Amino acid sequence: MAEMNPTGDNTLLRETTALREIGWFERFLGPENYRILTGLLKTPASIFGFILIGLFVLIAVAAPLIMPPTTPNDPYKIPRDGFSPNPQPPGTEWKRNAPPLPFWYKPIMRSDKWVHILGTSTGQYDIFYGIIWGTRTAFRTGFIVVILTFLIGTIIGAISSYYGGAVDNVIMRIVDVFLTLPFILAALILAAVITPRFGKSLFPAIIALVTFGWMTYARLIRGDILSVKQRDYVLAAQVIGVKDSRILLRHIIPNAIFPTLVYASLGIGDVVLSFAALSFLGIGTEIGYADWGQVLSFARNWITSLNTYWYIIVWPGITLVLFVMGWNLVGDALRDVLDPRMRGKS
C-alpha cells in the first residue's frame, strides 16, 4: 500500500489524473451545464440531428430567396394554379399565379419556365411552396409555443416547489388534472372551442398547445429546484439572512433552470408535430395556408388513388419526418446526458 503514504510528493497523482484546462465557456456555464452541452455534441446521431435542424433553419430563413412569394403581402398563402380538384404530377408547367423566378432556378432546372417541382395537391396548391413556407410556419409556432409553455411551466413549477406544503400539493393536483386527458385530444377540443371566437388562424392551435403543454416543464423545474434548494450555498445565503425572493431568483432558479431550458428548446419538434396533427384534423389555419399538416390533409380525399397521386403525401411526409427526426436525435442524446446514472461519466 505504498501509494497511501502521504509523502508530500504528488507526482503519481498528477500522472493518474491529468490537469484539465478550463476554458472561459465552461467557467461561464458551470461544469454541470457544460457537460450537458458537450454531451449533446458527442454522438454521431445527435450531430446528424443538429445538421438536420440546421438545414431547416436555413430553409426557413431563406424562404423568400428559395421561393419568392406570388403575393408579397401575404407570403403564407400558397399560390393556386387554377381550381381543378385533381392533383398534378411533379414537373407540370405552372400556368397561372406563378411566383417570380428565384436566383437558383435557371442554373439548376436549365429553363426559365416555372414548373411544379413537387407537383400540386387538390385545388392546385403548389406542394413545394407549401413545404418551403411551411418551414417558417413550423418554426414560428414552435418558438411561440415553446417559449410560452416554458415561461408558464417555470413560473408555476417555481412557485410550487418554493412554497411547498399545501400550495405544492394543490398545484401538483392541478397538473394531474391537466394531464388526465390525452394531449392531442385535449388540444383538439380546446382549439375547436375557441376557433369560433378567434377565427381560423394559427392562434387557436397555439393557445391549445400552450394550455395543455406546460405541465412537463412545471414538473421538471420543480424537481430541479427541490434538489438545488438542498445545496450548501442556499443554506449559506439563508444563514446570512438573504431575503427569500432574492434566494429564489438569484441563487436557486439560475442554477436549476438549465436542464429545463435545454429540454424546452428541444420540444420544438414535438410542438410542430402536434400542430401538424391538429392542422391535419382540420383545426387551425384557413385552407391554403402554408403549413405542413394542412398540405398533408389535402390527401385525405384521395386515399383510394394514392397509387397515382403518391407525391401529395410522400414529399410533405418526408419533410415532417426529417424535421421531427432531427429534434428526436438530439433529444435522445439529451436524455442520456441528463440521466442521473450517467453523471460524472462524460
Added chain:
Amino acid sequence: MTTYIIRRLLLVPVLLIGVTILIFGMLQFLSPIERSALYIRDVPKNDRAVEGVIKQYGLDKPLYVQYWKWLVGVTDAKTGVRKGGILFGDFGYSRVASQPVADLIKNRFPNTLDLTIWAIAPVILIGIWLGVQAAVHQNGIIDQAARMFSIVGTSFPTFVFGLLMLMIFYANLKWFPPGRLSDIYNRVVLSPDFHHYTKLLTFDALLNGRFDIFFDAIRHMFLPILTLSYISWATFLRVTRSSMLETLRMEYITTARAKGLPEKDVIYKHAQPNAMIPAITLAGFSVIGLLGGVVITETVFTYPGIGQAAAQAAAQLDVVTVLGFALFNGFILIVSNLVVDVLYAFVDPRVRLS
C-alpha cells in the same frame, strides 16, 4: 400498501372534480343559447323561445349554479322528466350526428375498444418478451433491429405513417382496405341472425362462428392496428430492454448465479419480474396514449370509432359533442389510471411490503 391504495383512491374524486371543472370552463366559451344543446335537441330560433330556454335551464345563472345543473341535469317540475346531467350519462345533443351524444358514444365506443384491444395486447405480450431477449442477448440481432426500429419509429408522425401505409397496402397492393367491414358482411352483421354478445365485432364474429367475418374485420383493422401501435412497440422494446439490462447488473443476480442456479431461472424467475415494473407503468400510459392516438388513426382510416367522431365534430365546431367525448375519455382514463396504479402496488415489492 393499504395506505398507498387509500391515498390513491382519495385522488379519484379530486381528478373527477378537476376534469369536470376544466371541461365546464371550456363550455363557457359558448354563448348561453349555444349551451342549451346540453339539454335540448332543437335549439330555438326566435327570440322569445330563446329567452324561455335560457331561463328554464338557468343558462344565465351564476357559474356555480350552472355547474351544478350541468352535473345533475334539470328536472321538469310538472312531468318529472330530467334533461341533461352528465352524472347520469346525459352529455347533451350532437348537432353533427343529430342524436344524443351519449348514443353516439355508445354506438362508436365498442369499435374503438375492439381496435385498442387488438393494438395493445400483442405489444404487451410480444413487446416485453422481445425487450427481454434484446437485453439478454445485448448487441445481438434482436437488439440491433429493435434499436433501429425505435429510432425510425418514434420519428414518424402517426398520420404520415398511416397515409404511407394506405398508399402502399391499399392504393397499390389492394391488400388492406380502410373502413370497418366489406359491404357483403356489413349486411350479415346488421341482420337479426347475427347475435351481438359483446358488441365487439371481432369477438362477436368468433362467437357466432363466422370466421369469414372475423378475418374480414381483421383485414380492415390491420393497418389501423399497425399505425396505432408502432410507437408503443418502439417504446415498450426500449423500456423493457433498458430496465432488464439494469436488473441484470444487480448484485442479487450475481448472487443467484453464484448459487449455481440455471441461467434460465436467473433470467425468468429473478430478473424478469423486477424488470417488468416499468413496463407495467408504461402499459398504463400506453392505454392513455392509444385513446389519444385513435383520434388521428381512426380519421386517417375512416374507422367508425369515437376518435373519428370526435375529430369530425371538432372540425365542424360542434363543441357540445366534442366536450361530451372529452368527458367520456376523462372518466375512462381516471379509472384506467387508478387500475394501473393499484396493479403497480401489487407488482412492485417495494410498494407492496411497505
